[in-house]
Structures are given as structure tokens and as C-alpha cells.
Amino acid sequence: MSLSYPAIFTSRCVFSVIFLFVVVAGHSAEPIRFEAEDGALTGTVVSSSASGFSGTGYVRGFSDQADRVVLSFNATEGIYDIVVGFRTPGGEKGFNGALNGLGFSGHFEASDVWQRYELGVMALQDGENEIWIGGGWSYYEIDYVEIRESEPFPRPSRVDPVPVDPLASSEAKELLSYLSDRYGRLTLSGQQDIPELDIVENLTGVRPAILGGDLMDYSPSRVENGADAQNETENLIAQYEAGMIITVSWHWNAPTDLVESEEYPWWRGFYTEGTTFDFVAALDDPEGDNYQLILRDIDTIAIELKKLQEADVPVLWRPLHESDGGWFWWGTKGADNLRRLWVLLYDRLTEHHGIHNLIWVQTIEDLDWYAGDEYVDILGIDSYPDDPRDPLTGIWKRFLDRFDGKKIIALSEFGRVPDIPMMQSLGVWFSYFMSWNGDLGAGGMPDTQALQAIYTSDEVVDYAELGAPDADGDGLDSVLELAFGSSDDESDSNGDLVSDGLSVRLGYEPLFDLSGLGAFYGAEDRRLEFWSSEGVMFASMPLGLDLSLSDLESMELVGTRSSDLVVWDDLDIRAEDFVETSDESAVLKVYSDDNAVFLKLTAQQR
Numbered sequence: 001m002s003l004s005y006p007a008i009f010t011s012r013c014v015f016s017v018i019f020l021f022v023v024v025a026g027h028s029a030e031p032i033r034f035e036a037e038d039g040a041l042t043g044t045v046v047s048s049s050a051s052g053f054s055g056t057g058y059v060r061g062f063s064d065q066a067d068r069v070v071l072s073f074n075a076t077e078g079i080y081d082i083v084v085g086f087r088t089p090g091g092e093k094g095f096n097g098a099l100n101g102l103g104f105s106g107h108f109e110a111s112d113v114w115q116r117y118e119l120g121v122m123a124l125q126d127g128e129n130e131i132w133i134g135g136g137w138s139y140y141e142i143d144y145v146e147i148r149e150s151e152p153f154p155r156p157s158r159v160d161p162v163p164v165d166p167l168a169s170s171e172a173k174e175l176l177s178y179l180s181d182r183y184g185r186l187t188l189s190g191q192q193d194i195p196e197l198d199i200v201e202n203l204t205g206v207r208p209a210i211l212g213g214d215l216m217d218y219s220p221s222r223v224e225n226g227a228d229a230q231n232e233t234e235n236l237i238a239q240y241e242a243g244m245i246i247t248v249s250w251h252w253n254a255p256t257d258l259v260e261s262e263e264y265p266w267w268r269g270f271y272t273e274g275t276t277f278d279f280v281a282a283l284d285d286p287e288g289d290n291y292q293l294i295l296r297d298i299d300t301i302a303i304e305l306k307k308l309q310e311a312d313v314p315v316l317w318r319p320l321h322e323s324d325g326g327w328f329w330w331g332t333k334g335a336d337n338l339r340r341l342w343v344l345l346y347d348r349l350t351e352h353h354g355i356h357n358l359i360w361v362q363t364i365e366d367l368d369w370y371a372g373d374e375y376v377d378i379l380g381i382d383s384y385p386d387d388p389r390d391p392l393t394g395i396w397k398r399f400l401d402r403f404d405g406k407k408i409i410a411l412s413e414f415g416r417v418p419d420i421p422m423m424q425s426l427g428v429w430f431s432y433f434m435s436w437n438g439d440l441g442a443g444g445m446p447d448t449q450a451l452q453a454i455y456t457s458d459e460v461v462d463y464a465e466l467g468a469p470d471a472d473g474d475g476l477d478s479v480l481e482l483a484f485g486s487s488d489d490e491s492d493s494n495g496d497l498v499s500d501g502l503s504v505r506l507g508y509e510p511l512f513d514l515s516g517l518g519a520f521y522g523a524e525d526r527r528l529e530f531w532s533s534e535g536v537m538f539a540s541m542p543l544g545l546d547l548s549l550s551d552l553e554s555m556e557l558v559g560t561r562s563s564d565l566v567v568w569d570d571l572d573i574r575a576e577d578f579v580e581t582s583d584e585s586a587v588l589k590v591y592s593d594d595n596a597v598f599l600k601l602t603a604q605q606r
Contacts, residue, residue: 031083031148034071042134043067052114053143054085060141068097068134071145077126079426081150082119084133085143087111095136096386100129103387106394107365108140120393121150121426135386153397153427155184157405164377165350169357171314175245176359176377179431183408187420188432188461190247191441192413194235200435200442204455207463210245210316211236212434215301216270219253225266233304237311243466246308247316247361247412247434250301254329255293272332280333283340298345302353309357318412319345321363322382335369342371363412365395367402378431379403380412388416388445396428415440419450421457 035055037046044061059069082099091110098104099122108117124147133142161180163172182188190210191200201207213236216222217229240246254275258266264274282290308315323331323338330341342362349355362371363380370376381395392411399409411418411433418433435441445451455462 029149031081031146032073033144033146034073035144036069036071036085036142038071040070040072041068042070044069044134047141050087050089050141054114055144058085058087058141058143062134062138062140062142064138065135067138068132069142070130070132072128072130073147074127075124075129075147078124079121079150079152080124080147082122082131083146083148084117084119085114085146086117087114087141087143088139089141090139093137093140095133095140097131097133098387099131100125102389102391103385104390104394105136105383105385105387114143116146118394118397120391120395120397121152122391122393123426152425153393153400155427156400156409156429157184159183159405159408164360164374165356165358167350167356168359169309169312169314171312172357172359175314175316179378179408182461183431184429186459186461187424187430188245189455190245190432190434191437192434193437193441194239196435196437196441196443200455203442203445203448204452206455208244208435208455209461209463209466210247210432210434211239213246213248214251215248215304216251216253218300218304219250219269220297220300221253221255221258221269222267227267233307237308237313240311240313244463245316245466246313247318248305248308249318249321251328252297252319252330255297256290270328272327272329275329277329279330279341280337283337283344294344295348298348299353302349302355305349305355305358306353309355312357314357314359316361316378317358318361318363318380321380321412324364324366324369331369335366338369339371342375346375361410361412367398373406376407378408378410378412380410381430382413383411384413384415384436384440388414389419389422391419391423391426391428393423393426393428396423396430410434416444417442417451417454420454420460424459 033054035057036059037055037057039059041059043064044059044067046057047060048057050058061067086108088108088110089112093108094105095108096103096105097119102122104119104122106117106119109115131145133145159180161173161177163176165172168176179188188210189206189208190212191197191208192212192214194211194213197207197211213232215229215232217227217232219227236246236248251270253267253269254277257275257277258269259274259276260266264271268274277290279290279294282288282294285291305315305317320328320330320338320342322328324335325331331338346360349358359377360375361378361380362376363382364370365381370379379399381392381399383390383392383395385392396409403409408431411430413434413436415436417435418430420430420433423430438444442451454460
């Protein structure tokens with residue numbers, strides 16, 4: 001089945017456009033630093049043995065989850081950049097913390113000298129605020145916390161939806177374009193595993209837009225031990241045909257050399273501790289048995305991916321995930337060798353097997369492990385914070401700084417359900433999120449009302465809204481509302497110099513015969529109406545303009561196939577001249593062979 005999104009037609013009038021140039025000054029406020037040694041300490045101590053610290057010392061001795069440093073300070077309500085000064089002489093360390101009760105987490109890189117870690121932007125309250133840092137992997141050192149007045153991140157730039165696979169299927173292209181159109185405006189909801197869909201619906205009243213599957217049990221070393229994939233592929237096809245978007249991962253059980261211990265039985269063979277398989281040695285010997293076993297495993301998975309391709313299912317394909325974490329065997333040999341394995345997998349599936357329905361998603365945190373622009377369509381982040389409300393502003397900023405305008409960024413795995421409205425308020429616009437399962441899925445959320453608020457947010461797309469999302473039920477497509485506004489008055493809520501009243505959708509069903517669509521302009525009541533050849537008015541909108549037809553130099557109609565609504569393509573659409581009538585009205589006929597376009601009406605004064 002091909003993803004089918006109902007055609008949406010939008011008209012937009014622009015009269016006497018004024019161009020405004022606005023200069024935004026950089027943040028002039030100086031950062032304010034709070035020294036860690038001045039904080040309240042639990043299980044930690046102040047030290048000055050290492051050189052290069054700020055103030056009179058720093059805090060060390062983090063060895064237990066309860067160990068922490070707490071800093072209290074006053075601030076004016078607003079958005080702030082927050083930076084932590086740290087040192088990690090024992091290697092990379094994860095950490096936890098909270099700001100006014102809102103949890104956050106992250107990873108300090110390995111460093112023998114003092115470094116700055118950007119937590120990202122966060123909201124401070126007026127008056128006293130409290131921040132603590134502690135727990136996690138422990139064994140790091142904290143020098144200071146620094147705040148500086150800021151603002152939410154700007155929305156991510158548009159990403160050209162061109163798949164890395166030059167032979168990508170039309171379905172894959174359509175899906176990537178769909179995600180690109182909504183990127184920075186909406187976030188799609190997602191859930192791992194079919195049984196979890198009912199749990200989400202029972203808790204929230206809606207179903208997620210994206211379903212996550214796993215080809216793990218098709219791995220030959222699992223099948224050899226009796227694993228049953230339980231028709232995972234066929235079940236995914238059925239869910240796609242029911243209208244869902246599909247993403248697929250592969251917990252690749254090592255091809256051979258499974259430990260098969262009590263702690264790591266055969267079915268945990270994708271973990272580093274579950275196998276002694278040396279994939280680098282295998283890659284170095286293309287004629288060897290272990291290299292052939294790698295190909296055997298890829299070829300086995302190709303059978304399932306071909307089934308999806310034959311069913312016209314585009315797949316958000318997420319293999320070799322979390323490689324930089326080191327807990328899976330494919331992440332044990334460094335970034336360069338991971339790239340070698342990624343390229344082999346890509347080439348074997350696309351070139352050898354001719355599988356072209358895949359959108360390639362790479363999940364990493366350390367950007368040094370990036371497989372490369374020519375092999376990755378979407379960057380994924382997997383996160384399991386202690387507090388599911390963690391807005392992840394720090395890692396979002398790192399990824400946005402590197403990939404803005406180049407690659408879409410998604411929250412490809414998340415423990416429980418992220419607070420998308422909070423993230424978006426801070427400028428964090430993941431393309432989609434994927435909750436894990438069980439206690440790490442929607443069922444593990446501590447607050448059902450908060451969960452419902454996330455799933456029913458105007459900017460979160462659920463299953464029912466995949467075609468033409470109308471989150472607030474006002475008859476207007478959410479994407480178009482974000483671009484144009486949605487009120488019926490002459491206000492300009494989004495600052496695009498076009499009154500909100502000009503934003504209108506011409507009906508949910510496609511207008512197959514555009515040659516019968518007429519636009520009627522009445523100068524007396526200043527309204528624009530769109531009628532079908534059968535005499536049905538699809539839309540009527542006030543122009544908010546005091547113009548007669550004789551005041552107009554020209555009116556023209558242009559269109560686009562993209563709901564980006566920024567770049568307007570030159571489609572096969574032409575408009576006859578407006579014909580002035582005795583009552584100063586005009587009729588415009590529109591011609592097109594394409595029923596899936598957006599329409600924009602523009603006019604210029606004489």
C-alpha cells in the first residue's frame with residue numbers, strides 16, 4: 001500500500017506586501033557563574049588538588065547515586081543557557097540532575113582538563129531556583145554552573161527530502177518528503193511493538209502514528225536456537241496497510257561465537273558480553289568463514305525487507321543502533337570499524353539485493369560515529385532519562401549545530417513518553433518520537449493526565465491525523481495553521497504579513513476536476529469565494545482589503561506539492577485574467593492536471 005495523504009488546497013492572498021528588515025542583537029547579558037564549592041554537598045567534598053579550576057575549588061567524590069552538589073540562586077523568569085564546568089579524568093561519565101524538580105541527564109566526555117558542558121536552554125522561574133548534579137555513572141568532578149539569558153532554539157531549517165539511496169522507491173521518497181514537510185512544525189508520535197498500541201490508546205484515547213518493529217528473531221543464530229519471529233514482517237505489513245508508518249530496528253544476534261552463559265544465554269547474543277565475535281577480523285578477511293557468516297545474516301534479513309518492499313511498505317530502517325555506547329557487539333571496535341560495517345550493510349542491501357524502500361536512520365550520541373552524509377537519511381537519538389520530562393536541550397543543540405538544514409533529527413527511542421509540548425516550547429522539534437515498551441513505554445508514565453496532554457497536543461500527530469492533521473478540530477490542517485495562522489479576523493498571529501483570515505482549506509476531499517474550480521472576488525464585501533462547477537462553495541474568506549478591481553495590477557495563482565509553503569514550484573497551473581464586471585466583481589478559472597497541490601493567490605496594486 002502506498003501512503004496516502006488527502007490532498008489539501010490552500011489559498012493565500014498577499015496585497016501591498018511590505019518587506020521588513022529586523023536586526024536581532026546577540027545576547028548582551030554576561031553569564032553568571034555559581035561555584036560548585038559554594039553549594040550544599042551530599043556525599044561529596046571540596047578539593048583544590050587539580051589545577052585550572054574556577055573560584056576556590058571544585059567538587060569531587062561522586063561515587064553513589066545519592067551523591068550530589070546543590071546550588072540555589074535567584075533569577076528573573078525566562079529562558080537561559082546553562083553550562084556546567086566539569087572534568088572526567090577516569091573517562092566518559094553519565095550524570096543526572098534536576099532544575100527546580102525537572103530532571104535532566106547527559107554524558108561528560110573524557111577529559112583530564114576542565115571542559116564546558118552545555119545543558120542547553122532551560123526555563124528559570126522568578127526568584128529562587130535550585131539545580132543539582134549527581135548520580136549517573138559517578139566519578140566526575142564539577143567546577144561551576146553558569147547561566148546566561150537566552151531564548152528558545154530557532155525552529156530547524158528545512159531539509160531537502162532526497163534519500164541517500166538514488167534508487168529509492170516512490171513510497172520511500174513520499175515518506176521522507178512527508179516527514180520533511182512537517183519537520184519543525186509537528187512531531188509524530190510512535191510506539192515500539194504492536195501490543196503496546198492498545199495500551200497507548202487505552203491511556204490516551206488515541207493511537208500512535210508510527211509503529212516500531214524488530215527483525216531480531218530472524219537472526220540465524222537465534223533461529224538455530226529455536227527463536228520464533230512470530231510473523232513480525234507480515235504483522236508490520238498489516239499495520240502499514242491499516243495506515244501506520246513503520247520503523248524497523250535489528251538487534252543483530254552475533255553470527256557466531258555466542259557465550260551462552262547463565263547470565264548471557266544465546267538470546268542475549270547482541271550484547272557485547274554475550275559474544276566473543278570479532279567482526280573487524282571478519283571484515284579484514286573477505287574470504288574467511290566469519291565474513292561469509294556476516295553476509296549470511298544480512299542476506300537473511302534482506303528476505304524480510306524484500307517482503308516489505310514487495311508490499312510497497314517504506315521503512316524507517318534503523319540498524320546498528322547505539323553503536324557508540326559499546327554495549328552491542330557492533331560498537332566494540334571504534335567509529336571507523338562501525339562505519340565499515342554500516343557501509344557493507346548498506347551496499348549489500350541496496351546494490352546486491354536491490355532493496356530500495358529504506359530510509360536509513362542512524363542512532364548515535366557521539367557524532368564522531370556518524371556513518372556519513374551519503375549513507376544516512378535521518379539522525380536518531382535514543383534516550384532513557386530518569387525523568388521523562390527531560391527536554392534533552394543539550395543533545396538537541398549538539399545535533400542541530402551539526403545537521404541543521406542537512407538531516408532530519410528524530411527521537412528514535414525513548415524510555416516512557418517525552419514531554420513534547422515542553423520540548424517544543426524550548427525549540428526542540430524532533431521529527432518523531434518512539435517510546436519503548438513495558439515499564440519503559442506509555443504504561444510506565446507516572447501521570448496519566450500528563451500523558452494524555454502530550455498525545456493530544458496540537459503539535460503532536462497521532463494515527464488519525466496522519467493524512468491531514470487537524471489537531472484542534474477547527475477544520476484547518478495543522479501544518480497550514482502553523483504557516484498561515486487560523487483565525488477569521490485580520491490579525492497576523494505568525495508575523496508573515498498575511499492576515500490570518502486568508503488561511504483556509506478548500507475541503508478534505510481532492511478536487512479532481514480543477515478546471516471547474518472558480519474564484520469569485522466581490523469588491524463590495526471584500527470576500528474571495530471558491531466554487532466548484534457543481535455550484536458548491538468550498539471556501540469563503542474575508543480579504544480585509546479596501547480595494548476595487550481597478551486598483552489591481554495583476555492577480556496570479558501558483559502552487560506547490562510541498563506543505564513547506566515556503567518554496568513555491570512552477571507547476572502546470574495557469575490562470576486567465578480577471579474579467580471586470582459591472583458590479584466590480586471578477587471570475588478566475590484555474591486549470592491543472594494535478595489534484596494534489598496547494599494554491600496561493602497573489603495580487604499587486606497598480
